[in-house]
Amino acid sequence: MAKQPKASCPVVAVLNMKGGVxxxxxSAHVFRHLYSHIRKRxxxxxxxxxxxxTQTVISQANYEKLKAESRTIFSVMESAPASSIFTVTKNPGPPPSLSEVSVKLRHFSNTSPEINLLLVPGDFDIVKYSMIADGSVLSPVKDRFLKFIANCKQERDLICIDCNPSSSFMTLCALEAATHILVPVRPDRYSMLGLKILNNFVQGLPQLIKKPELIVVLNGVKTSGYDASVENALRSDPDFGPQTLANSLxxxxxxEASVGYTGFATDKRGQAWRVTPRISLIVNELQQALGL
Ligand SMILES: Nc1ncnc2c1ncn2[C@@H]1O[C@H](COP(=O)(O)OP(=O)(O)OP(=O)(O)O)[C@@H](O)[C@H]1O
Ligand SMILES: [Mg+2]
Incomplete structure (x- = not known):
């Protein structure tokens, strides 16, 4: 039988300029469960x-080993180690392969070995890109990142990029790579405004010829004493209502991020049942929205 061309790999930028949403x-707990559900790469x-x-799922000691091996996002942007916090490599060359910079977090014992959950660990060294104003200096770094993601799309079925909260160079890189933007919003009075600002920003970016598709998910919904006014405004908004997942987190x-536990919520012994059914509902919706 003729080999089918690989279905296109969604690249989901989990993004909101607002912090702590x-x-x-x-990115950690929902995507880990999505991985188990779809059993894909x-x-x-x-x-x-x-x-x-990275801190959520990898212990400090393991992270230090990975950092020493330059197995982090910094190596995707430039050749590690970082020369200086204020300079950027002029000709960074081709990006590394995914296997050089990723770490395997999960796999199934009864599927082919490439069906797994990989992570490209984070790195504080990329903070320098938010301190450099001259975009032309950063352009080769962005090209290298975009090439890396394009290569990853050939060998993965789904990519999730956990973005930083500022509207920085990194945000631009993620947006240019993304096919979808997953926007978590808290049901508070500023979130509608934040969503509008983000959407205007994305729509106005000339370099985004094909705009990523927006998916909104409410996070941090109280199980009792919940004031649904923000949620109602969101769901009845002609632009954002149809883009909002029916199920909230x-x-x-x-x-909650806790110092005593490193790992995924849906793997937490004796506790996972509290969150897994709800995450499953969101995962089902995401699977549909991403065409997986
Ligand atoms: N549904 C939830 N239930 C309980 N705690 C939550 C929930 N969602 C997020 N948190 C907690 O709120 C805090 C902020 O969440 P998180 O780090 O995921 O936000 P973020 O948008 O990635 O933040 P940043 O903008 O700093 O990157 C964390 O301590 C996290 O554990
Ligand atoms: Mg974060």
Missing amino acids: GKTTI VLLVDFDPQFNL YISKVL
């Missing part, structure tokens, strides 16, 4: 200098 929580990219996604202790 749940970008990392969703999934890649997580920690694209935030705070590298909370509730506030849960199991999803």
Whole structure:
């Protein structure tokens, strides 16, 4: 039988310029569950200098080993180690292969070995890109990142990029790579405005010829005493209502970042049942929205 061409790989930028809305929580726990559900080749990219996604799932000791091996996002942008915090390599050359910079987080014992969940760990060294004003200096770095993601699309079925909260060079890189933007919003009075600002920013970016598709997910919904006014405004908005997932993510202790646990919420022994059914509903919707 003739080999079928590979279905296109969605690249989901989990993005909101607002901090603390749940970008990392969703990149980790929802995408880990999506991976188990679809049983495909999934890649997580920690694209935030705070590298909370990496800290969520990898212990400090293991991270130090990976950093020493230059197995981080910095090597995607430039050849590691970083020469200086204020200079950028002029001709950074081709990007590394995915296997050189990723770490395997999960795999199934009964599927082919490439069906796995990989992470490109984060790195504080990429913070320098938010301190350099001259875009032309950064242009080769962006090209290298975009080439890396384009290469990854050939060998993965889904890519999730956990973005940093500022509207920085990194945001531009992620937006140019993205086919979808997953926007977590908290049900607070500023979130509608934040969503409008983000959407205007994306629509106005001349370099985004094909605009990524917006998907909104409410995060941090209270299970009791919930004031639904923001949610109602969001759902009845002609632009954003249809883009908003029907299922929201509730506030849960199991999803809270805690010093005592490194790993995914849906793997947490004795606790996972508190969040897994709700995450499953979101995963089903995401699978549909991403055509997986
Ligand atoms: N549904 C939830 N239930 C409980 N805690 C949550 C939930 N969502 C997020 N949190 C907690 O809120 C804090 C911020 O979440 P998170 O780090 O995911 O946000 P973020 O958008 O990635 O933040 P940043 O903008 O700093 O990258 C974390 O301590 C996280 O554990
Ligand atoms: Mg984050």
